[in-house]
Amino acid sequence: MATNNKELVVEKIDNGTVIDHIPAEMVFKIVKILGLDAYEDEILIGTNLCSKKYGKKGILKIKNKYFTQDEIDKIAIVAPTATIIIIKDYEVLEKKHLELPQHIHKIVKCINPNCITNVEEIDTNFDVVNRDPIRIQCHYCEKTMEEIQFKD
Amino acid sequence: MTNLKGKNLISITDYSKEDYLTVLDLAEKFENNPNQPILTDKVVGSLFFEPSTRTRLSFETAANRLGARVIGFSNPSATSLQKGESLHDTIKMVSSYTDIIVMRHHKDGASRYASEVSPVPLINAGDGANQHPTQCMLDLYSIRKTQGRLDNLKIAMVGDLKYGRTVHSLVQAMSNFNAEFHFVSPASLAMPDHVKDYARNAGLQYFEYDKLEDVVPFADIIYMTRIQKERFPDQLEYEKVKNAYIMTAATLKGCKENMKVLHPLPRVNEIAMDVDTTPYAYYFQQAQNGMYVRQALIASILGYADKVK
Numbered sequence: 001m002a003t004n005n006k007e008l009v010v011e012k013i014d015n016g017t018v019i020d021h022i023p024a025e026m027v028f029k030i031v032k033i034l035g036l037d038a039y040e041d042e043i044l045i046g047t048n049l050c051s052k053k054y055g056k057k058g059i060l061k062i063k064n065k066y067f068t069q070d071e072i073d074k075i076a077i078v079a080p081t082a083t084i085i086i087i088k089d090y091e092v093l094e095k096k097h098l099e100l101p102q103h104i105h106k107i108v109k110c111i112n113p114n115c116i117t118n119v120e121e122i123d124t125n126f127d128v129v130n131r132d133p134i135r136i137q138c139h140y141c142e143k144t145m146e147e148i149q150f151k152d
Numbered sequence: 153m154t155n156l157k158g159k160n161l162i163s164i165t166d167y168s169k170e171d172y173l174t175v176l177d178l179a180e181k182f183e184n185n186p187n188q189p190i191l192t193d194k195v196v197g198s199l200f201f202e203p204s205t206r207t208r209l210s211f212e213t214a215a216n217r218l219g220a221r222v223i224g225f226s227n228p229s230a231t232s233l234q235k236g237e238s239l240h241d242t243i244k245m246v247s248s249y250t251d252i253i254v255m256r257h258h259k260d261g262a263s264r265y266a267s268e269v270s271p272v273p274l275i276n277a278g279d280g281a282n283q284h285p286t287q288c289m290l291d292l293y294s295i296r297k298t299q300g301r302l303d304n305l306k307i308a309m310v311g312d313l314k315y316g317r318t319v320h321s322l323v324q325a326m327s328n329f330n331a332e333f334h335f336v337s338p339a340s341l342a343m344p345d346h347v348k349d350y351a352r353n354a355g356l357q358y359f360e361y362d363k364l365e366d367v368v369p370f371a372d373i374i375y376m377t378r379i380q381k382e383r384f385p386d387q388l389e390y391e392k393v394k395n396a397y398i399m400t401a402a403t404l405k406g407c408k409e410n411m412k413v414l415h416p417l418p419r420v421n422e423i424a425m426d427v428d429t430t431p432y433a434y435y436f437q438q439a440q441n442g443m444y445v446r447q448a449l450i451a452s453i454l455g456y457a458d459k460v461k
Contacts, residue, residue, distance in 0.1 A: 114280050116261040140261025144346050
């Protein structure tokens with residue numbers, strides 16, 4: 001990492017994924033839900049960086065890591081403004097602007113302890129009934145909730 | 153008249169306004185002519201994973217009056233569930249024997265899940281604290297029968313509006329009929345926001361009160377509910393509110409002539425016995441209407457609506 005007078009210059013990664021435009025307060029949450037705290041290759045974590053669009057933003061650069069759709073969906077739920085940049089040989093292979101999905105399949109746990117999905121082996125399903133603040137409704141027990149708990 | 157053949161009934165919102173009216177019209181025919189053995193070649197699975205006297209007997213009588221045979225259980229302790237069988241496997245097995253399943257379960261969402269596992273249609277007879285759509289259908293039937301219409305009525309709901317699933321479903325169903333809602337409850341048992349949002353999104357007005365007397369002069373229907381001890385995580389909270397609303401014959405002084413008192417039953421002490429003999433009490437007939445509505449549902453979901461006389 002090097003700095004000049006105006007900005008922080010972060011080393012480029014040759015292969016891997018950059019998650020940019022993360023709301024600053026969500027950076028460590030994303031690290032946790034993606035299990036990156038146990039990742040053994042290089043990770044650059046930046047937070048509270050100046051952003052013209054968002055005021056303060058966070059960024060993650062994860063070397064040699066490409067995320068599954070389930071993992072990308074998790075990022076979209078906690079940071080729908082984020083951008084995913086896929087890097088191969090220092091080139092941008094793909095750039096995805098995330099969007100909160102209408103339906104959330106499998107990755108979230110119902111917080112209602114009496115819900116059947118917490119008893120039987122069932123893939124959970126939620127509808128997003130409000131986007132800001134996010135509120136989801138369980139397809140099975142029909143409870144609405146603002147708290148999002150991801151499955152392990 | 154809509155075609156309900158094969159259509160599960162899990163949540164009251166699974167059915168449209170036209171579907172409700174189809175069921176109510178058919179139920180009216182069964183009220184006039186209850187014994188119609190049109191389902192003699194059908195078997196109804198009656199799976200009661202938690203005890204329920206009224207709902208189970210009502211469903212099973214409905215099936216019997218239609219000439220269908222009923223298999224099932226009312227006490228899961230005598231079944232393979234005690235051996236640890238999953239709901240998934242129980243439904244797979246029972247659905248291979250039966251033409252339709254009626255199911256009550258103590259877990260929220262169990263009926264939706266079972267309907268996704270079952271190749272035969274399923275009627276939810278209550279899933280935990282979530283839905284009890286046939287109760288809502290019989291409430292609609294009772295309202296239409298006593299008022300002569302469903303449109304433009306003033307519906308008061310009293311008691312436990314927080315945990316009471318019947319009042320939540322009734323708001324959803326009556327939102328199709330331009331109702332005006334009047335919610336009477338202690339603050340700790342107020343109607344949840346998501347239900348009020350439902351009414352608001354349907355363009356309907358609702359008002360909130362803490363005294364039962366406030367709604368008596370104008371209500372067309374007063375829907376009383378029991379404060380359910382089993383729904384309270386904190387028993388001290390229950391003790392504080394358990395006697396909040398007790399209706400007596402004197403409470404109803406000055407009510408509209410057409411007003412009827414409904415209650416999903418069982419009652420504890422929220423409606424005094426002296427109300428039973430007033431012309432406003434309708435809760436026992438309401439329970440009886442449940443059988444006609446369930447006959448209508450079973451017959452129409454099995455595709456026999458056109459055989460009903």
